[in-house]
Amino acid sequence: MPKEHYLNATYGLRSWLLTTDHKRIALLYLASVTFFFFIGGIFATMIRIHLLTPTGYLVTPETYNKLFTMHGVAMIFFFLIPSIPAVLGNFLVPMMIGAKDLAFPKINLLSWYIYLVGGSFVLYSFATGGLDTGWTFYTPLSSVYSNSAVTPAVIGIFINGFSSILTGLNFVVTIHTMRAPGMTWFRLPLFVWAQYATSIIFILGTPVIAITLLLAGLERMFHLGFFNPALGGDPILFQHLFWFYSHPAVYIMILPAMGVISEIIPTFARKPIFGYTFIAASSIAIAVIGFFVWAHHMFLTGESTYAALAFSLLSYLVAIPSAVKVFNWTSTLYKGSISYDTPMLYALGFIGLFLIGGLTGLFLACLGLDIHIHDTYFVVAHFHYIMVGGAVMGYVGGLHFWWPKITGKLYPEFLARLAAVTLFVGFNLTFFPQFILGYLGMPRRYHDYPPEFQVLNVMSTAGASILALGYLLPMLYLTWSMRYGKVAGPNPWPATGLEWRTPSPPPTENFDETPVVDWEPYDYKNRPDLGLATPAGPTLAPAHGDD
Amino acid sequence: MHRTGELSGQFQTLEQQKESATLGMWTFLITEILFFGGLFLAYTINRHTYADIFAFSSRTIKLSWGAINTVVLIGSSLTMAMSVWSAQVGKKKLVTFFLIATLVLGSVFLGIKAVEYHDKYVEHHIPGASFDMYYCTNNPGACNLGAEDLAKERAELKDLTEKMGGEVAVNSHAQLFFSLYFGMTGLHALHMIIGAGLLLWLIIVSTKGRFTPQWNTPVENVGLYWHFVDIVWIYLFPLLYLIDRH
Amino acid sequence: MAEHTEHTEHIVSPAVYLLIFAALMVLTFTTVYASTVDLNHIYPALNVIVALVIATCKAILVILFFMHAYYSSKRTQLIIICGFFWLAIMLSLTLGDYGSRSWDVH
Numbered sequence: 028m029p030k031e032h033y034l035n036a037t038y039g040l041r042s043w044l045l046t047t048d049h050k051r052i053a054l055l056y057l058a059s060v061t062f063f064f065f066i067g068g069i070f071a072t073m074i075r076i077h078l079l080t081p082t083g084y085l086v087t088p089e090t091y092n093k094l095f096t097m098h099g100v101a102m103i104f105f106f107l108i109p110s111i112p113a114v115l116g117n118f119l120v121p122m123m124i125g126a127k128d129l130a131f132p133k134i135n136l137l138s139w140y141i142y143l144v145g146g147s148f149v150l151y152s153f154a155t156g157g158l159d160t161g162w163t164f165y166t167p168l169s170s171v172y173s174n175s176a177v178t179p180a181v182i183g184i185f186i187n188g189f190s191s192i193l194t195g196l197n198f199v200v201t202i203h204t205m206r207a208p209g210m211t212w213f214r215l216p217l218f219v220w221a222q223y224a225t226s227i228i229f230i231l232g233t234p235v236i237a238i239t240l241l242l243a244g245l246e247r248m249f250h251l252g253f254f255n256p257a258l259g260g261d262p263i264l265f266q267h268l269f270w271f272y273s274h275p276a277v278y279i280m281i282l283p284a285m286g287v288i289s290e291i292i293p294t295f296a297r298k299p300i301f302g303y304t305f306i307a308a309s310s311i312a313i314a315v316i317g318f319f320v321w322a323h324h325m326f327l328t329g330e331s332t333y334a335a336l337a338f339s340l341l342s343y344l345v346a347i348p349s350a351v352k353v354f355n356w357t358s359t360l361y362k363g364s365i366s367y368d369t370p371m372l373y374a375l376g377f378i379g380l381f382l383i384g385g386l387t388g389l390f391l392a393c394l395g396l397d398i399h400i401h402d403t404y405f406v407v408a409h410f411h412y413i414m415v416g417g418a419v420m421g422y423v424g425g426l427h428f429w430w431p432k433i434t435g436k437l438y439p440e441f442l443a444r445l446a447a448v449t450l451f452v453g454f455n456l457t458f459f460p461q462f463i464l465g466y467l468g469m470p471r472r473y474h475d476y477p478p479e480f481q482v483l484n485v486m487s488t489a490g491a492s493i494l495a496l497g498y499l500l501p502m503l504y505l506t507w508s509m510r511y512g513k514v515a516g517p518n519p520w521p522a523t524g525l526e527w528r529t530p531s532p533p534p535t536e537n538f539d540e541t542p543v544v545d546w547e548p549y550d551y552k553n554r555p556d557l558g559l560a561t562p563a564g565p566t567l568a569p570a571h572g573d574d
Numbered sequence: 575m576h577r578t579g580e581l582s583g584q585f586q587t588l589e590q591q592k593e594s595a596t597l598g599m600w601t602f603l604i605t606e607i608l609f610f611g612g613l614f615l616a617y618t619i620n621r622h623t624y625a626d627i628f629a630f631s632s633r634t635i636k637l638s639w640g641a642i643n644t645v646v647l648i649g650s651s652l653t654m655a656m657s658v659w660s661a662q663v664g665k666k667k668l669v670t671f672f673l674i675a676t677l678v679l680g681s682v683f684l685g686i687k688a689v690e691y692h693d694k695y696v697e698h699h700i701p702g703a704s705f706d707m708y709y710c711t712n713n714p715g716a717c718n719l720g721a722e723d724l725a726k727e728r729a730e731l732k733d734l735t736e737k738m739g740g741e742v743a744v745n746s747h748a749q750l751f752f753s754l755y756f757g758m759t760g761l762h763a764l765h766m767i768i769g770a771g772l773l774l775w776l777i778i779v780s781t782k783g784r785f786t787p788q789w790n791t792p793v794e795n796v797g798l799y800w801h802f803v804d805i806v807w808i809y810l811f812p813l814l815y816l817i818d819r820h
Numbered sequence: 821m822a823e824h825t826e827h828t829e830h831i832v833s834p835a836v837y838l839l840i841f842a843a844l845m846v847l848t849f850t851t852v853y854a855s856t857v858d859l860n861h862i863y864p865a866l867n868v869i870v871a872l873v874i875a876t877c878k879a880i881l882v883i884l885f886f887m888h889a890y891y892s893s894k895r896t897q898l899i900i901i902c903g904f905f906w907l908a909i910m911l912s913l914t915l916g917d918y919g920s921r922s923w924d925v926h
Contacts, residue, residue, distance in 0.1 A: 121584075128584035130594040196601045203895070204594045205584070231906045234605045238612030242757070251701050251753040252746055253616060259746045264619055267914045268612055318909055322917060332924050334917035541586065600896055604903035611907040615914055622918070637852070644848050648878075652841045655832070655886045662831045794888075801886045805879045812871035816855035 125207025195229025221286025284421025373424025405465025456490025
């Protein structure tokens, strides 16, 4: 391990709380998003326990509404949306492009503090009456009738939006202006392309949720009538404005995870990625087309049939670039020299689970079918397959993949693989029954259900307990590894990419000299320095077990 | 904030630093387009649905104030552009002069806005408990309505009341217009206040002679922000004041 | 370096600024005048169309010359266009919903 690196370069609380080092800021975010993951997880646990019996014995119906709302708000706005961009993105983007830091390091730190302020407002809301409107804040329930602490929550999410916007702004400017000499657009790692596409959505979408929640909050505070039919307002207008952001928001959650997968697969297949240009272009395509499909969340609201038709068709179109990625990842595996290291297990799991999640999205985009499965557990299963089976597995896989770079240490491989399998099994047991429940007609956001659905619900809760174990294990052994893990060395896997040419952990300024790039990305074929002489390189040093 | 012309650690060259700052400001302005855009969407839908009420309500806002403010604000964009030019050609005293002129014009704008808001308060056109579109026709003295205007407004209100089916309907839909009026002009005014703060900061720095032909990026970027705020008003003015003045 | 954009800074002369300012004043006067004439008889909603067209002309002048977009890099110009394009998406698709509701069979 290097003697001096970004973790020990300076000491003391102030050096962390006032840091402008993108790597330290990434760790600050890691701590805070993990905290909100716990909060969201607690609510999920209570939901699943409550749903063990058809009439539910754990909480009152009103409290149940609060549980699923707070679970959604905490997980979406304070865990999923920031997770990969603010943790892995912040840490890696400057290194991957050969820069010393982001374009605006102080704004990066400001982003984190804004996130904390927003989070505090939302925690205050949770603690003083909770929220029962659904994370979607549909009016006029949220703006007029709800008796829960809507106003502080809406303020908190509004504030948090600026954290997202500033992060996106920072990434876009950095990727445009701070690439090292020779680092052309098409030599960028696909993770950077994914972050760029995500940042486009941050910039163009987040302001709209900001103004929407501002209007809903003003309506609630001053009894205005934008969205309240009793005062001449229009609840569907709220939904249009809300979903204009919130649909692209789901691409904010999945695109970075796809970027992670695009880094992991070539590494552990020891092959250049198949169709680099198509994967890069498909990231941008998803970001763009993703803005054209929002009203597929509103098929049953009374929007015009013609609008529904248009949005349904566009929703099918947006699936195409995602499919391109899945094909390309799979093609990368073909004739590769595959090793089943932990990150690879997460990546392979991602491909399968994202496939199911994505395809079921197409079921929902079909107008005739949506009439039956809208607002049922089918929807719940669909989005959890993408957000947990996809995004969270991408996040956890990415954490494992770059853990040696971030900490300089290796985690225990056997335990990590066990945890990955546990997570996979637990996840499927939790959410696959929910597809069936939804298809059979169990509505979402209901505190009770007909007794014939109990078996599937019990399976789901059982799965959730295994899933929880799958989350707990990494939290424990990753923390353990920071102190007791084996020293990783600069490039344990080994992988291509500029970040792997620095010591682990890297020095504060990342590179002693600005690198000059004259090689293609994922150059696994021609890299003897990485021990790769041939595509099915036999000379690879194993990642674990060496200093 | 780094001092004039010094290279911040993360950049390789001053050129890169300037390029980043300007690209950052443009990117931020794009977010502002979408931010105001949500309000414009709400406005568009509601104006389409309640065209008559919106037209009537718009006529109760004084056109002259709006027109004067438009001239003032565009004038302030001119002085802002001139201050950037002054920095580019090295006329340091003119930089300060034009920045002050911009701030003065901006303050005039805000002052007139305050007068307008006060008028709305007097006329009971502020959304809330005391909102009442019938207040002025019932209390002409309080609203400074001349006899001719009073008669006209009474007639139009009578028409509207019949069309919409009652005073409550008229009031709730008119309140929608004024919620949007205060929302949009209020958000705009907030942005102007922030702009005024930025101008003040620039003025102080410019008096120390720090803006030069080699380095005037803050003036340029605050200028971009100021011009953007002007563009929002360029759209607000016809949409709120000029719906139907015939 | 990453990308070479507007290297040599084009200095826009005060004469151009004054000319643009004059044009903006003319357009402001025009839009006020146009609102006093009933154009809706010629074509439905013509008044608001005229008002928006004039406002857009004013905005374009401010963007191109006061904000120097005319002299800026293609990248800057693309970013500006994207911003307005995205606003157009939000407005047009939403209005498309509201506008086509009457086409539905009741």
